[in-house]
Amino acid sequence: MAVSDFTDWLGVFCAPGIALFVKRLSGNDTLANGAHQAGPYIPKDFLFRIFPMINRTDEKNPDHRFELAVDSHMDAREVRVIYYNSKRHEGKPNGRDETRLTNFGGSASALLDPESTGALAVFAFPLDENGTATSCHVWVCRHETEEDIAEERFGPIEPGRFLMWSPAQPGLFPPYAAGRASCWLEPAEIPPAWLTQFPTGVEIVRKTVELRPEHGTPPDKRLLRRRECEFEIFRSVEEATELPAIMAGFATLDGFISRAQTILQRRKARSGRSLELHTREILIEERFREGADFEHGPQSEPGKRPDFLFPSQAAYRDPNFPAARLRMLATKTTCRDRWRQVLNEADRIPVKHLLTLQEGVSEAQFREMTQAKVQLVVPEPLIGKFPASIRADIQTLESFMGDLRLLAVAS
The missing domain is CATH 3.40.91.80 (Restriction Endonuclease)
Incomplete structure (x- = not known):
């Protein structure tokens, strides 16, 4: 399929009546690390919402079968969504309480192929009049160009994060997509200058270090913890500065598109430089002198x-x-x-x-x-x-x- 087919695919499935889930496939999702997981991880809350028939504890491991097509790789099969509920059904303290999609056929599926590790995948679930998923269409991005097309639509999707959207819960970041961490800033906690001029990446990283000094924490863990904190700071400032304008509405379609493009470009810029800026900060903290040692x-x-x-x-x-x-x-x-x-x-x-x-x-x-x-x-x-x-x-x-x-x- 040509790249333009993916653009057409997004045009079809990014529409009312379709629930979307977007993530990058990890080594635990595919068969890359030998963990032999049943399939890509999708949060339980999301699957319960679109497959309500499995959200029950009176029956052990309720499941449901449906058709799933990986349109990017011309593959279609019947898969199963299952709720492993032994923790709640049988009251086992160490039991399972998780959902899975299974029956993908091993590495024959692009979703489990080790070579798909790191790829951006878009799951589209058409819903019936009751909000229940009837099937699933998936696109596994095959190269950087397709990922760029997806991120132009959704914004940057970083490893370990995911995006969920459904007609009943509009917006790119529904409340259940990610809980607020302690680094979330309420409007009164945001520096006043940031509310009129969005802070630079350097300024946000500086605030992150203030909230997460992590002195004594190994550099690797410090880096990941600060990245989580920085993302919360960015999100909180973005909500405080952009949500009022969005709630007020737009006089023209061009005005709406311009605002949306500004938000998406800012997210991409933040994602592109964040790791670099945090690494610089940690090098300095580890007593590497800028200009002499690096x-x-x-x-x-x-x-x-x-x-x-x-x-x-x-x-x-x-x-x-x-x-x-x-x-x-x-x-x-x-x-x-x-x-x-x-x-x-x-x-x-x-x-x-x-x-x-x-x-x-x-x-x-x-x-x-x-x-x-x-x-x-x-x-x-x-x-x-x-x-x-x-x-x-x-x-x-x-x-x-x-x-x-x-x-x-x-x-």
Whole structure:
């Protein structure tokens, strides 16, 4: 199918009477990490809402069968939604209380194929007059272009997050999509200047560090906890600044479209730079001196700007400085298609270190990265979502910084 088919598909299924669920497939969703989960994780509250017949505890493990078509890969089959309810049905303290979609046929389905790990997937459930799902159509994005098309429609979808929408609960962030964390700012807590001029990414990260200093927490966990906090701050400021205008309505369609585009572009900009800004902050906290031990946003060669160079741009450009003591670090929230972008960012440095938050890659893709001399750097709490066979070859952020310290000592 051509890319334009996905645009047409979105036009058909992003419509009234259809409930949507959008996420990036993790290594636990696919068969990449060998966990052999029954199928992609979809929250229980969402499935109860569109399959009310399984929301019961008087029967053990109630289920329902329906037709599911993965339109992106021309695959259709009957699948099952099941509520594993032993915790509530039988009163077992350690019992299960979760829903699953099953019967996908193993890796023959694009939803379970290890090569789909990290892909953005859109689930569309047509609803009957009672709000019950009658079937499901799925599109698993096959490459970066399709993901860009989806994120133009939905905004950025980051690993570990998901978006839910239904006609009965309009809006991209229904209340049950994500609970408010303690970093959520009420309007009175938001700096007044932010209400008239939306804060920059640097300002939001600075506020995040204020609310989540996390001194003494390992860098990997600190990074993930601050990312969660920063997302809540961003969302709270966005709601405080944009919701009043939305509730007031728009005099023209162009005015509505312009406002929506501004919001989506701001979300994409925030998602694109967030990991980079948090990494810089943690490097400084770990006593790496900016300008002496690392440089943020330098120019390696004309037109090439890696996110970080170690120890500096000046050292990189000095032909007498040993190339073996140079390092670079790229930061990309997802890396399924985007990892190749780092290959030419610093010609003098053969091994490119890439920090990502993607929740798994397939063994085949990891081999391809390794052959291209890309070294994955992943926060320690996420490594368990990667195949067991490659976990030992993935660096944590803390171990990467440890290597930098050893280089400095050796010099």
